[in-house]
Amino acid sequence: MERTTESPRLGGRRILLGITGSIAAYKAAVLCRLLKSAGAEVRVVMTPLAKQFITPLTMATLSKNPILVEFFDPENGAWNSHVSLGEWADCCLIAPATANTLAKMAAGVADNLLLTTYLSARCPVAVAPAMDLDMYAHPATQQNLRTLAERGVRIVEPAEGELASGLTGKGRMAEPDTIAAFVGELLSEKKKSLQGKRFVVTAGATIEPIDPVRFISNHSSGKMGYAIAGELARRGAQVTLVSGRTALPVPEGVDRVDVLSAQEMFEAAAEAFERADGGVMCAAVADYTPVAAADRKLRKGDGELTIALRRTRDIAAELGARKGRRLLVGFALETHDEVAHAEEKLARKNFDFIVLNSLRDAGAGFRGDTNKVSLIDRTGREELPLLSKTEVAARIADRIEALLAPEA
Ligand code: C5P
Secondary structure, three states: OOOOOOOOOOOOOEEEEEEOOOOOHHHHHHHHHHHHHOOOEEEEEEOHHHHHOOOHHHHHHHHOOOOEOOOEOOOOOOEOOHHHHHHHOOEEEEEEEOHHHHHHHHHOOOOOHHHHHHHHOOOOEEEEEOOOHHHHHOHHHHHHHHHHHHOOOEEOOOEEEEOOOOOEEEEEOOOHHHHHHHHHHHHHOOOOOOOOOEEEEEEOEOOEEOOOOOEEOOOOOOHHHHHHHHHHHHOOOEEEEEEOEOOOOOOOOEEEEEOOOHHHHHHHHHHHHHOOOEEEEOOEOOOEEEOOOOOOOOOOOOOOOOOOEEEOOOHHHHHHHOOOOOEEEEEEEEOOOHHHHHHHHHHHOOOOEEEEEEOOOOOOOOOOOEEOEEEEEOOEEEEOOOEEHHHHHHHHHHHHHHHHOOOO
């Protein structure tokens, strides 16, 4: 079994690794392994010449995905769509990148699958140049690198050292661990993609008083909701976090409103939702509250004690009923018939999508720092791997962004 040490930056991220025809292609094997063991999904596109330097079999085995080289498979005619590859990737990393490929990228030449994928990718792109010192220093190469950098391509500087030619100088591809760290950094830089948007996020457990001392509550830690509020704020949104009692610090840039009961949470959430573009209902709201909280501590007796409970307001369902064009995301924590229950809530509460976590999955649910969820909307279900709650929050924010995008 392969050991994975999930990195918060690379875990669950989709990396398209482009390999071009350079001696340094052998390092792409180690790089691929590093990315995989950090929890990333990797798909490899090779230029035709790259196959002379490292075999597709090696890269397919390490990436656990078939290697793509040609526009279509000559055996069966299956089409390798550069557009869908570009859409799939969270980051396109070309390592090693030869002088030839860099020149074609700068000029917009599209004569192989890797180049067409680069031209249609909308995700961040990084290149790790690898070439002889004179090719690297040549004004044409330097100009191409500047052009690419001006267009937003990130360059992993080559190192100085012994080169395949026997010469010594600058042009040696950066080491795989340096490149993997660079990509991790790149993926954690959040663009201010939600600037000008407002959200309300509910988080944590509500507290329903029985008397001045006791209450009904649940195990929610609030971590998932806090991670979402933090992520939306990092992307530039104005976030009101309506929070039940937790021990968590307020995420940077987030405006927190502290509440105790479901009724208080409803009032705060409904008010903030009025002015919002969307809401994420992450709180574990009590479904029942004592009909009347005693104003003095209940005395214990010998017999059984019955406390009359009444239903609380369903905050999500009420916001769902009045949401109009606003976006609403819900959560479902289930122990059985998970998907059916989540789909029922998606429809009844009028969510745009619902995040399902099952208590049956190891590493999911309360208190922990990881979660394993599926994202369900009216078109289907996307199952995510076990991820840190921060990564899950990033995936949820990605969906929200896509739904708010003008063309959506
Ligand atoms: O019906 P259930 O409690 O399983 O639904 C879960 C979803 O509804 C979550 O998004 C939760 O935050 C929200 N909810 C709510 N108010 C309630 C009960 C649930 O906002 N009273």
